[in-house]
Amino acid sequence: MTFAALILAFAGWAGVCFSMSRHYRQLFDRExxxxxxxxxxxxxxxxxxxxxxxxxxALGWRVGSVEWIGLVSVSGASFAFLLPYWPRHLxxxxxxxxxxxxxxxxxxxxxxx
Amino acid sequence: xxGSLTQSMAWLHTWGGLVxxxxxxxxxxxxxxxxxxIAITAWMQPELHEVRHASHGETVALAVRTxxxxxxxxxxxxxxxxxxxxxxxxxxxxxxxxxxSTVQRQLDPATGAAMHPRRTLGGGFFVRFHFSLLMGRTxxxxxxxxxxxxxxxxVSGVIIHKKIFKDFFTFRPAAPGHRAWLDAHTxxxxxxLPFHVMISYTGLVIFVFTFxxxxxxxxxxxxxxxxxxxxxxxxxxxxxxxxxxAAGMPAPMVPLGDLIERIEAEWGLPITSVTVDHPGDLHAxxxxxxxxxxxxxxxxxxxxxxxxxATGTVLQPTDGPQYLGAQGVRQTSFTLHxxxxxxxxxxxxxxxxxxxxxxxxxxxLVMWTIKRRGRMKTPADLLGYRIVERLNVASVAxxxxxxxxxxxxxxxxxxxxxxxxxxxxxxxxxxxxxCVVHALxxxxxxxxxxxxxxxxxxxxxALPLVNAWTGGAGLPTSxxxxxxxxxxVDLTAVAAALLLAWTAWRVARPAPAPTGxxxxxxxxxxxDTPRSTLPA
Numbered sequence: 001m002t003f004a005a006l007i008l009a010f011a012g013w014a015g016v017c018f019s020m021s022r023h024y025r026q027l028f029d030r031e032x033x034x035x036x037x038x039x040x041x042x043x044x045x046x047x048x049x050x051x052x053x054x055x056x057x058a059l060g061w062r063v064g065s066v067e068w069i070g071l072v073s074v075s076g077a078s079f080a081f082l083l084p085y086w087p088r089h090l091x092x093x094x095x096x097x098x099x100x101x102x103x104x105x106x107x108x109x110x111x112x113x
Numbered sequence: 114x115x116g117s118l119t120q121s122m123a124w125l126h127t128w129g130g131l132v133x134x135x136x137x138x139x140x141x142x143x144x145x146x147x148x149x150x151i152a153i154t155a156w157m158q159p160e161l162h163e164v165r166h167a168s169h170g171e172t173v174a175l176a177v178r179t180x181x182x183x184x185x186x187x188x189x190x191x192x193x194x195x196x197x198x199x200x201x202x203x204x205x206x207x208x209x210x211x212x213x214s215t216v217q218r219q220l221d222p223a224t225g226a227a228m229h230p231r232r233t234l235g236g237g238f239f240v241r242f243h244f245s246l247l248m249g250r251t252x253x254x255x256x257x258x259x260x261x262x263x264x265x266x267x268v269s270g271v272i273i274h275k276k277i278f279k280d281f282f283t284f285r286p287a288a289p290g291h292r293a294w295l296d297a298h299t300x301x302x303x304x305x306l307p308f309h310v311m312i313s314y315t316g317l318v319i320f321v322f323t324f325x326x327x328x329x330x331x332x333x334x335x336x337x338x339x340x341x342x343x344x345x346x347x348x349x350x351x352x353x354x355x356x357x358x359a360a361g362m363p364a365p366m367v368p369l370g371d372l373i374e375r376i377e378a379e380w381g382l383p384i385t386s387v388t389v390d391h392p393g394d395l396h397a398x399x400x401x402x403x404x405x406x407x408x409x410x411x412x413x414x415x416x417x418x419x420x421x422x423a424t425g426t427v428l429q430p431t432d433g434p435q436y437l438g439a440q441g442v443r444q445t446s447f448t449l450h451x452x453x454x455x456x457x458x459x460x461x462x463x464x465x466x467x468x469x470x471x472x473x474x475x476x477x478l479v480m481w482t483i484k485r486r487g488r489m490k491t492p493a494d495l496l497g498y499r500i501v502e503r504l505n506v507a508s509v510a511x512x513x514x515x516x517x518x519x520x521x522x523x524x525x526x527x528x529x530x531x532x533x534x535x536x537x538x539x540x541x542x543x544x545x546x547x548c549v550v551h552a553l554x555x556x557x558x559x560x561x562x563x564x565x566x567x568x569x570x571x572x573x574x575a576l577p578l579v580n581a582w583t584g585g586a587g588l589p590t591s592x593x594x595x596x597x598x599x600x601x602v603d604l605t606a607v608a609a610a611l612l613l614a615w616t617a618w619r620v621a622r623p624a625p626a627p628t629g630x631x632x633x634x635x636x637x638x639x640x641d642t643p644r645s646t647l648p649a
Binding site: 013022023071 | 306
């Protein structure tokens, strides 16, 4: 059950991260539309909130809340550390469908550095 | 350190972090390993890798039989049942000699054979080093000072981090100069902020009587026990254990096995520890206890009952310790600090977060040198720079090598040697000292980094082989038989070794900026405003 909380928090951080224009640009090479950014941020924090419920459900409030703080930290840091190494074409299904274009399928860090 | 708040905080963060960084890295690195001291000790006693669990009833019968056969004349018996932390059944007795010497036997619960695992501090070595540097009170004060500096660094770090939200996810490993290191430093620092505050603060609270001895010194003349007694009496918490003097008249006892069985049936819980005062006496007193800690509890609870050994009547039904008020705060701090709550998942989270703290401290130390590379004008400055650079290598990579050497020493020093536990520690200190010498002797710090990280990787990578070849349960065996404590050490060693190898490879790669101490720095910026030149 706490593994589910970890996954939820990880996904939540992804949402929060890509709601920021700097990281949205890493994916799509353009500014995020305002509504999409808001949606990403909202769903990101919602998922992180759900992971708290998940942890509390598994371990109770006293221990669950402590574990939640830990797994939010670990999932967030591991997401951010892995982000530059993530193959870019895996993160954007639409790009995969369109087929690659020059410079489009490299690792994220090529763009971000 | 003139100027704005940010500038003075940056100065404090930089220099305080440098002075205490070496010590802090050692404290956090050994602290990371201290999350799993029991598994490390288990790994380090290969004599016990074959020990299997027996059923609870058989183990109780074995304990009772051993005591009745060997210690009829004893003044006290003790039994500690095996649990996931200790695979062996421990029985002990106190003889009726005037000096009351005690005998303790560790038995294989399945076969009853007396086991003599090799003497080693095991995981306790890392725990002791973590809080006292193996230097007693002096070491505790040193660690305490470093941890105070950690709290200062946390607060000053937050103040000087200008774009904490904007840079929340920013990590550019390929960026030139110190920026990649800075990204890693702030990223791990910010995400682990709750952990850093919690672990530093609780670490100080645990040793509150060391760091703030005035109260007990003045009111109890420094007698901590007297303080504890009065506290108990005032709070009405833990009841004192019932003690009866021996009657001096022999009397047949109700069979101990029957008593245990009766109480277990009443409670529906297994008895985990037994104490019998004056076995075979009219006033034989039997105390049975069940200790448990579920994953949802913050404290473990002990349920105990005291019975008359001759008649089997209940003398004192007792409850476990109660933690009230400030005592509860301290106990909670201890539980939080040592990851004694939740299950194995929590322990791994602590391990990862603590490892991330090592990353924060290590990258901080490295950054100090990278930002000053090639900017030392006078020979004295350059010498100081080089010493810092080399001490960084020895305190980070060198400690990792020395810790890996501890595991090797544990297996290569003969098991029967008398003072082998001390010898193991001497190996660690010798290897660490050699790492300091090596770091100082190499022409380029980058070479020292690469070689020591590489050595650490090699030692870690080969550890499962050493384990299998020197009598331990090798990976295939330990995984197949579910000995995850032993397998966990092997697998963690390999994972850590791969990370070290990757780091060594990164260090060895031609860097975007020229390496070497005399090379000019590509990033020219004032040293005390570390975040001023980052792109928005």
